[in-house]
Amino acid sequence: xxxxxxxxxxxxxxxxxxxxxxxxxxxxxxxxxxxxxxxxxxxxxxxxxxxxxxxxxxxxxxxxxxxxxxxxxxxxxxxxxxxxxxxxxxxxxxxxxxxxxxxxxxxxxxxxxxxx
Amino acid sequence: xxxxxxxxxxxxxxxxxxxxxxxxxxxxxxxxxxxxxxxxxxxxxxxxxxxxxxxxxxxxxxxxxxxxxxxxxxxxxxxxxxxxxxxxxxxxxxxxxxxxxxxxxxxxxxxxxxxxx
Numbered sequence: 063x064x065x066x067x068x069x070x071x072x073x074x075x076x077x078x079x080x081x082x083x084x085x086x087x088x089x090x091x092x093x094x095x096x097x098x099x100x101x102x103x104x105x106x107x108x109x110x111x112x113x114x115x116x117x118x119x120x121x122x123x124x125x126x127x128x129x130x131x132x133x134x135x136x137x138x139x140x141x142x143x144x145x146x147x148x149x150x151x152x153x154x155x156x157x158x159x160x161x162x163x164x165x166x167x168x169x170x171x172x173x174x175x176x177x178x
Numbered sequence: 179x180x181x182x183x184x185x186x187x188x189x190x191x192x193x194x195x196x197x198x199x200x201x202x203x204x205x206x207x208x209x210x211x212x213x214x215x216x217x218x219x220x221x222x223x224x225x226x227x228x229x230x231x232x233x234x235x236x237x238x239x240x241x242x243x244x245x246x247x248x249x250x251x252x253x254x255x256x257x258x259x260x261x262x263x264x265x266x267x268x269x270x271x272x273x274x275x276x277x278x279x280x281x282x283x284x285x286x287x288x289x290x291x292x293x294x295x
Contacts, residue, residue: 096283103289104286104288104289105182105269105271105286105287105288105289106221106269106271106284106286107286108283108284108285111283149221168220168221169220170220171220
């Protein structure tokens with residue numbers, strides 16, 4: 063499973079665009095990149111997932127360069143309610159039966175604080 | 179859809195007691211995961227099941243921990259005997275993973291906050 067590196071914390075203000083970058087230098091061919099969001103006292107919540115180029119949904123955009131060694135989660139016009147911890151994961155479900163999920167590590171994530 | 183349901187939401191017990199945490203996955207999901215979260219260690223995967231069969235339990239910390247999934251709609255995580263260092267938030271997650279499809283997505287429950295005195 064590819065190890066990921068992301069900033070420990072970030073600060074922003076309401077209305078701004080926030081970009082959180084995750085490094086995953088040893089990503090495998092079958093791996094997907096998934097981002098989760100976690101609010102205090104809640105379980106992580108799926109935000110977005112991608113394999114390459116750009117993916118956009120109603121919540122965020124995910125940018126993945128051609129070499130796939132990094133990815134950037136983009137949150138447009140953040141609000142106070144976007145204050146949370148954001149986790150980047152790289153995993154391939156095809157490795158599940160070979161025990162791949164035993165290395166599913168969320169890490170410390172990026173703690174985003176949005177200020178008024 | 180009610181989402182993943184966990185019970186109890188909070189559990190306070192004394193050292194040495196048996197603790198049983200329960201999880202009901204989302205209907206139709208065939209994979210289930212148990213996690214533990216603490217400030218020191220973050221979110222750790224303990225064990226996961228696929229079609230009710232335990233696939234990998236290498237994340238289970240000790241023999242005091244055990245997990246079962248008797249059917250597709252119910253799983254338990256048991257700690258016997260419990261110790262203060264087991265205090266944490268325990269999350270259950272389920273996934274609709276299907277054969278041949280990569281990029282699994284997990285849906286987490288609200289968690290059980292366990293305090294062992």
